[in-house]
Amino acid sequence: MLAWASRSEPRRHAAVLALLLCMSPAGAAGPVFLPDIAPSSEFPDPGRATRREGVFLPPETPRLLTPGMTKRQVYALLGVPHFREGLIGERQWDYILDFYTGSGTEYRVCRLQLRWDRKMRLEKLAWSDSECRDMVYRPAPVREVAVDPKPMVAASRELALTLYFDFDKAEVREEGRRDLTAFIEANRRQRLSVTGFTDSVGQEAYNDRLSLMRADAVAGILVAMGVPLPDLQVSGAGERSPARRPEHVPDDPLNRRVVVRVMPGG
Incomplete structure (x- = not known):
């Protein structure tokens, strides 16, 4: 059942909207749980x-x-x-x-x-x-990609950018913004996956949420740069799939990251 809102603009959550830069779940990958x-x-x-x-x-x-x-x-x-x-x-x-x-x-x-x-x-x-x-939790739109019947001679090189974050933070560093700008200039009109990760400090559920916040922060900057929302798939992997195994260094800074990849067929 649909209702009608007042003409006045709700302002209580304006700060959240500004932080997420109006990021819509329509361009995001499926959540860790449903x-x-x-x-x-x-x-x-x-x-x-x-x-x-x-x-x-x-x-x-x-x-x-x-x-x-x-x-x-x-x-x-x-x-x-x-x-x-x-x-x-x-x-x-x-x-x-x-x-x-x-x-x-x-x-x-x-x-x-x-x-x-x-x-x-x-x-x-x-x-x-x-x-x-x-x-x-709207799933990412499914796109049909034409399949070339010719066999591939060699696998294409994966295009990816890794951004690193401070401990327990989801703010993108200034050098990360510069790297994103250069990456987008070189990969215009491409579909991108944006995946957040954390180190192994803290509870797994908290790290899942933090990794998604980091991915959303990067995706928000990409949207501001002109990347269409349907061309983004955003997800958080928490402390899973670390860049470096955390047995000896649980707070390894190499694991506090977001990886932006050009998706195949984009």
């Missing part, structure tokens, strides 16, 4: 909500939710739950989230439910319907 769809009977009565009108969010914000996060981390992203569900001891949080559809001021009202384990870590996410979930 939340469930819960029946309407599992959601509380909207009439009992403390914020019945919901809250406007860019879809990129709930996309950062990852199992294993703490309540304070979730609170920093989504704010207080909308059904008087407490910070301490409560095992379920419920939200009413509003997402613009891209058609004028039209928006969709969605319901999100979070479940916590005994250690009060995020255990399960569930959306009210598949359309709401797809607005956040």
